[in-house]
Amino acid sequence: MFQASRRDFIKIASLGAGGLLAGPQLWADSDPLYERYGIKKIPTYCEVCFWKCAGWVHFDKSGKPYKIVGNKADPLCNGRFCPRGTAGLGMYTDPDRLKVPLIRTVRDGKQTYKEATWPQAIDYIASKMRKIIDEHGAESLALFNHGAGGKHFGRLFKALGSGNIAAPSYAQCRGPREVAFHSTFGAGVNSPENTDIKNAKCLVLIGSHLGENMHNAQVQEMSTLIDKKACIIAVDPRLSTVASKSNFWLPIKPATDMALLLAWIHVLIHENIYDKPYVERHTFGFEDLKSHVREMTPEWAASITGLKADQIRETAWEMAKASPAVIVHPGRHVTWYGDDTQRIRAVAILNALLGSWGRKGGFYFPAKAKIPSYPHPGYPKPKWTWKDTLNGRYTMTGSAVTNAIIDASHPDNTTDKKIKGWFVVGTNLIHTIPDQKRTIEALNNQELVVVVDTMPMEITGYADVVLPECTYLERFDDLRNSQFREATIAVRMPVAKPKYLSKPASWMVRKLSKKFGLQNHFDYYDYGEILDWQLRQVGSSLEKVRKKGLINYPRSEKAMYMDEASPMGFHTATGKIELYSFAMEDEGYDPMPVYTPHPEPPDGYYRLNYGRAPMHTFSRTANNAHLNQLMSTNNIWVSPSVAKKWNLKDGTEVWLKNQDGKVSSFPAEIRLTERMGNDSVYMVHGFGHSEKRLTKSYGKGICDTELMTKVMIDPIMGGTGMRGNFVTFQLTPPNTIET
């Protein structure tokens, strides 16, 4: 249990009556904005996940938005939104949305929130920020963010002079892969990944459950491969959706992927089936790699992975046959076991041996549009940032590490570089970052916590001030400028007035900036003015883009792939693709990936594996009425033999208890399925909400994050490996005593 602290967790549901909420309705239902102009659809790009598909919001006859469909000209979605995007209006219509600013206060000796006006909330925040800045410097403020709203706050932080801006999408997700690909090819894969799936002859997925993770264009292109009868190889201990559609499913023993990857490298090299001209021309360290993997035979890997040696060999040959039109997919959420950068290094090396980087059907060279920023005064240089708090840790990280900022915010930080105030924008850190206890201790050590969100997510319960952001359908945001085969610029326009007293982040930062004399950084009344200026710089305008939704920049295929005739430079130490990494060696890490056995579950425990469902994003969609109707809770997938051992039936309600005795707050039902092996249990991430104000999702299912008390940190870049937790079943609630 946590000690009673300055910052008790406040369930927003416990708000007393009175104040603004109980008063007369301050907000009418939003006016149909465009009705009077006879406009039938307005362009946006989706905010339900990070893919940011461009689409159209359509209005019904009464002028109300009623459906969202994809923009056919957008290569990221090709006119087809995924389930979450299709249900985007559910974010706008959710009755549980945050409605008014809230300020923490003490009433009758108990901490609670009082409703505030915007000027009160802004004044309150500004005075607390001023105190922190005066006493410690702006460097002591940190921003955790995700999505478009966070970008606005990022600018405020830079203007104030803080470089402590981090997103969980790095150290809790794809960071290791970026470091691994950078150290191999001198370039990351970024987002959307530069995987040329539709042209591939062979696609290899390692734990990446495409189709359950709805990365739109990738799922569409995977379907094209099924039509073309291309080879799909899926490595997953669970029969994932894509595994069920693959030509080869390798039901690997969890946590042994590295052995398989090294054995594949062994087969390619020692059976002489790698892309010789490519390797000779473009790579460095081949001979070192060859001797490094000499003993790592399929037979060796079979004994570790539980796979058949023949199958390992056969799949390596399949890849070689398809080379260079083959993708060993780098995955996306890859923070698993703490040696993740090295595992993805092995993936990168495989791709190099197959000659797929820069080749058709492998990895293309992406394009991005050049959009000038709106002129603003220069940013002051912070005296220190998160980087200066690392003390020799995570030396190869390429982005800010959320958990390092948490460390700098924690009472056990004895250095003089301390974080004293948090802004958390659009990310529910409680369900995102493992070791919740540490996150909460860091929260409790802050002088100011501001949470900006559209929904009363768990993190709002730890805030001093909660600011209600309007949803993406009620605001302008930055132009979408995503990398892809061709560059596109997509625009997001409001389709309705902000509901309740919610406001766009762009408005909030403008108001806050005035308190610090920084209003010249936010020179707009409405953010649409900035977009119009930017679009005019590229020869268009907001009005022109409103009619098309986006600007396409078609591109020749030639520019997407390597020009075999001219020399190719890579941004690595040797200018080549580094099979042997000098950068890794210089920093004291293995220059070539090594297999390390990971801890195994003790008797009666099972590895906790987790993943996605196609109709949900993180923990943010569980309360969306449309998506909740399709899937309102998660369940615990177990194999029939595990179920038998524990006398569990399909539908039996269980709590999960982890290796450290942590029991889940809520139960979930057992799902008995032949899609599971006996080493692990599986659940979909994003459920088990403990915030009562999330009326549709409160108490439904188990929060996997709360069971992640063990974190396997990647020493190279600080990623938080989350797949080293083991759980067992408990048939009684957590606070009952088992006899």
Place this chain on the structure above:
Amino acid sequence: MRYAMAIDTKKCIGCADCVLACNMENQIPEGFTRSWVVEMAKGEYPDTMLEFRSERCNHCENAPCVRCCPTGASFTTEGGIVLVDESKCIGCAACVESCPYDARFMHPDGYADKCTFCYHLVSEGQNPACVDVCPTKCIYFGDLDDADSEISKIVETRKSKVLLPEAGTNPHIFYLT
């Protein structure tokens, strides 16, 4: 003219986007849907087979719901699309009971409701919402009487099945296997 749908189970990932697009397009009240997704797993790990099916009204040639409707509210329109005339429906729910596919439900406004193949869109030359949203393009729709149509060709060349053939309903949704 004979409208039909073919759904490729090899490509379907069971994401239920079809269900949502239908809900939004047809403004289905919360708690109800006109389509749904079925997941079937067969065999023992690791030799498990998995099939996803997006299901809805089969727009049967020999539709029990049309036959049993006492008021003629359930009817088959041009192109074989089975529809409900809300103004004629008395809410007796005989059709809901008669459907072997459980494809109908009572709308809270008191009439029987179900998939219309998005008749309002199809009659304007567009596709049903589920067809156009599907991220894996696994739903094909068109005129089975036109031998040159995509649907005719795919039903002709691919192995397919219909649901509950023994019910004698002659369904017009084909599942490609």
